Amino acid sequence: MTTLENDYLRVSVRSKGAELTSIFHKPGGIEHLWQADPNVWPWHAPNLFPVVGGCLNNQLLIDGKTHPMERHGFARHTTFETTESTTTHAVFSLHASDTTRAAFPYEFTFQIIYELEGPHLSITYRVVNNDEQGIFFSVGAHPAFAVPFNADDTYEDYYIEFDQAEPLETHMLSSAGYFSGQTKAIPTEGNKLRLTRHLFDQDALVFKDLVSRRVSIRSAKNSHAVTVDYPEFPYLGIWAKPGASFVCIEPWLGCADSEGEQKPIDQKEAIQYVKEGDVFEATFSIKIE
Known part of the structure; x- marks a missing residue:
């Protein structure tokens, strides 16, 4: 376990999946990350x-060949190497191996960089192309924030505040987890989306066309807040297991397949690309107010 700490936050990251396991706000004495109850949802903040x-049929189609690929990819199940570590900075690295090549036949290094500065935690995804061809991929975050923040509040006291007041339209997922082609308007109060125990009965809310690039989890009863800034991530998922005491704020560069015919990786919706010898980076941040 790697720990980063300053006067505001104490953050823990485990080597499996380079996954955050704790974001503890020291002045408030509040643990803000869901603590992965295995009877409810056994993750904290998987990296995708x-x-x-x-993927349709749990397969990726690359250069005419199919490769097995589980939901959200293999990184969250794989042990990363800690390649840099200081009191406020850590780099976790995953290198291509025989195991990864069976599912994703590229030479790469995938790095996750954590940096503490004041009340901010920044997370950078870096993909280094070590191959002799371009690499297509998707990457995203899935942090689950504990709600309510304290025992005096209820889940229904909380809301998601978008930095822009705009219509919200979610892209619906089928029971198998693929986009169905249908959309649904989500009622809001200005720029506020109220949390309820039934908000996610039909799976995640997936927004593909948001103007907002910042959302905050806030309570009607106090001024404490968790804010996620995602300027480089055009897709956003918001999800909780119905009835559970958390909400996930998920910046994505990629998304699930749509129902129908399987598409090759270079034609997948929102796919990312890094040319040979080049490096891709995208950063989002979490601020505890």
Whole structure:
């Protein structure tokens, strides 16, 4: 376990999946990350790579060949190497191996960089192309924030505040986890989306066309807030297991497949690309107010 700490936050990251396991706000004495109850949802904040969401038939089609690929990719199940570590900075690295090549036949290094500065935690995804060809991939985050923040509040006291007041339209997922082609308007109060125990009865809310690039989890009863800034991530998922005491804020560069015919990786919706010898980076941040 790697720990980063300053006067505001104490953050823990485990080597499996380079996954955050704790974001503890020291002045408030509040643990803000869901603590992975195995009877409810056994994750804290999985990192999604090289796919986001589900692939049709659990397969990736690359250069005319199919490769097995589980939902959200293999990175969250794989042990990363800690290649840099200081009190406020850590780099976790995953290198291509025989195991990864069976599912994703590229030479790469996938790095996750954590940096603490004041009340901010920044997370950078870096994909280094070590191959002799371009690499197609998706990457995304899935942090689950504990709600309510304290015992005096209820889940229904909380809301998601978008930085822009705009219509919200979610892209619906089928029971198998693929986009169905249908959309649904989500009622809001200005720029506020109220949390309820039934908001996610039909799976995640997936927004593909948001103007907002910042959302906050807030309570009607206090001024404490968790804010996620995602300027480089055009897709956003919001999800909780119905009835559970958390909400996930998920910036994505990629998304699940749509129902129908399987598409090759270079034609997948929201797919990312890094040319040979080049490096891809995208950063989002979490601020505890």
